[in-house]
Amino acid sequence: MLDFETLYESDFIRAILYTASYDESVEMIDYNDCPSISFPIISAFKYKAGKFDSIIDTNAILLEAPDVESKIRKYPIYQKDITLSLEMKIEGFHLLDDLQRKGERVASVKRSPQIDLLLQSFLASLAFDVEKSHFAASELLDELSSITPSNHYRKEINHRQGITVDRAKEYIHAYWAEQITIHDIAHSCFVSPFHFSRIFKKKTGISPYDYLLKVRIGKACQLLAKDYPISDCAFLSGFNSLENFSFCFKKMTGYSPSAYKKSKISK
Numbered sequence: 001m002l003d004f005e006t007l008y009e010s011d012f013i014r015a016i017l018y019t020a021s022y023d024e025s026v027e028m029i030d031y032n033d034c035p036s037i038s039f040p041i042i043s044a045f046k047y048k049a050g051k052f053d054s055i056i057d058t059n060a061i062l063l064e065a066p067d068v069e070s071k072i073r074k075y076p077i078y079q080k081d082i083t084l085s086l087e088m089k090i091e092g093f094h095l096l097d098d099l100q101r102k103g104e105r106v107a108s109v110k111r112s113p114q115i116d117l118l119l120q121s122f123l124a125s126l127a128f129d130v131e132k133s134h135f136a137a138s139e140l141l142d143e144l145s146s147i148t149p150s151n152h153y154r155k156e157i158n159h160r161q162g163i164t165v166d167r168a169k170e171y172i173h174a175y176w177a178e179q180i181t182i183h184d185i186a187h188s189c190f191v192s193p194f195h196f197s198r199i200f201k202k203k204t205g206i207s208p209y210d211y212l213l214k215v216r217i218g219k220a221c222q223l224l225a226k227d228y229p230i231s232d233c234a235f236l237s238g239f240n241s242l243e244n245f246s247f248c249f250k251k252m253t254g255y256s257p258s259a260y261k262k263s264k265i266s267k
Contacts (some may be wrong), residue, residue: 007126007132008133013086013141014121020074020081035088037144038062039111039119042082046073046129052106061115062146065105084123118143134190138164141194164189164196165203169211174189176215182208203213219251220245230257 008015013116020026044057049070056062076080111119122136171188172180185208188198200208220237224230234245234257249257 003210007084008122008137010134010137011089013137016085016087017085018085021079022074022081023079024076027071029069030072031069032064032087032197033065034066036064036085037088038064038083039087039115040083042080044075045081047106047108049106054108056108058212060108061239063107063109068105070106084119084232085146087150110251115140115143131187131190133191135187137192139195160200161203164191165200168196168208170202172208172212172215176212176219179237179238179240180212181261185212213248213252217249220249220257221253222261224257224261227261227265230261233257 002018002020004016006014007017009185038056039061040056040058042058044055045055045060046260047056047070049064049068068143116138122133122140125132125136167189168185170219171185175184180198186193189196191199197208202212204211216238220233220239223236225231228236229244230246234242237245239245239248246257249255249260253260255263
């Protein structure tokens, strides 16, 4: 008997755990209506769909395009059958675009140690909280994107990264006056600080820290133009010391705070 449980769901994916127990060989017809990535955890089965005919086991990842009908034969050597499937929810999220142009709709790839590590991290995160799961799912999808040649898939990865950067900007503009860190910003976007910094710079051309400084210096400029004391401008714009404020201000504007204030007030 086959059971399934939705373990995790976001705007992008739904993670479903399929389990079954049996003491004899089983053959079944399966159909998926959305792109999916499947990871056998305790399982091995013969999978046939169109021209694709292969054994899928715990060393493999099965990639399926939408609207694929397959024949699956499972063997009693695995009395407990467990498979995790990630179903893509975004319209146009085609994992196998290049293969489909060749008339194929299914592929399998070998699992790498890094993917296995991220998969284990994702499964472990489900026992903690939603934010940890978002974080782990994002890292797993980013790693999978590096082995999938689909242009559509990469467009969706770019779209998802664009959403991440937009969320980061919103967070920065909401909390620029507080002592926020890169870790805080990344956490608000459910990605790791390392991946967040890489994605943000790729999309904007500057680091998250420089973007935060740009926002803070912009606020400081407004305060200086209103004749606020320089020390007040420093702390009200989110800097924790006058020296750091003066250094960053001159680096980004070419003026010292006092020179900038004098030029604005004199006008």
